[in-house]
């Protein structure tokens with residue numbers, strides 16, 4: 260990309276971050292998502308820090324200020340009242356000083372905070388902020404392995420599709436069949452006021468999302484009980500890769516800050532988890548798959564989660580095989596990386612996580628491949644991502660066949676990822 264175009268994209272991305280900035284947190288987009296979301300905020304902090312380092316740190320601090328006493332960091336913090344979103348605090352009823360949801364999201368904070376720290380110009384601010392965040396992120400990691408890996412398998416389960424960050428992925432379809440819908444309170448969705456129904460999860464899926472929520476609410480959100488009680492328990496390779504990478508990054512950061520115990524513990528989590536990840540590998544499909552922890556079976560669903568696994572330090576031969584998978588996908592859809600393989604009849608290029616490409620996923624995969632020395636594919640992902648933005652603007656997600664922008668517009672983490680990609684391509 261030439262310098263003039265890069266400058267133009269940088270200006271537009273910066274304007275979106277400013278527009279969605281609420282002072283101490285950022286909304287993913289106006290209307291559709293009017294609160295603070297967990298992994299959105301951590302990734303957004305990287306873009307914010309390119310504009311104002313202190314503001315980048317504040318984004319993560321605000322999220323962790325709402326960590327639960329048991330160590331969980333919730334997926335949404337409801338800083339303000341806004342009835343444009345469903346389900347709101349009245350449905351979650353988590354009984355927190357500032358209302359939050361009762362489930363979590365991909366644990367990308369360890370990665371984000373190490374990156375903020377290492378790229379900081381203001382070293383003394385960075386040291387002070389990282390020191391304070393370190394034990395909080397460590398607590399969250401411990402929470403995961405205590406509550407979501409009670410039988411010490413090395414990997415954690417998600418108990419609700421929303422926890423994965425890939426809300427309506429095809430990966431969950433079979434497991435959701437086991438979730439009943441009887442008895443849920445009548446409700447009216449608000450997402451359809453802001454977005455096209457054919458691009459969003461179906462009603463049948465929404466009913467099951469709500470059933471799980473009400474089930475956990477009846478158990479008073481007691482995390483020591485939820486894993487056992489949930490009919491939905493899936494081990495997602497992408498989700499685990501994000502957590503394991505964050506454990507590794509937190510360990511490196513802890514060493515730099517002389518917190519030996521935190522470093523040791525997080526290295527152990529990462530080591531055990533990476534060994535267990537091998538159990539999710541499928542020779543047949545050449546990528547990782549989810550495992551349904553209720554049936555014990557691998558889920559035959561070729562989603563991007565199995566490629567996002569490259570974000571963790573998987574063996575070099577696996578990273579190479581994942582590069583082949585991306586090459587294969589590129590013959591089926593021009594815009595990388597489709598969230599589901601277009602060769603599967605269940606693929607839907609416009610419906611949220613059942614096919615569309617997402618910029619954050621490209622960024623995380625590209626970063627993992629860079630670490631695995633798969634430089635060519637990492638560079639290709641960077642280029643195709645920026646081309647897509649030039650063509651289609653800063654959307655929530657994109658049809659991987661046509662590049663059509665879909666979902667919410669002026670989207671925060673898309674803008675943050677653009678700033679990050681531009682930083683690699685045109686270092687200031």
Ligand code: GLC
Nearest residue numbers: 287292296298299424425426
């Ligand atoms: C959707 C996405 C999720 C994201 C949230 C806010 O629910 O699936 O990953 O965190 O929107 O952008």
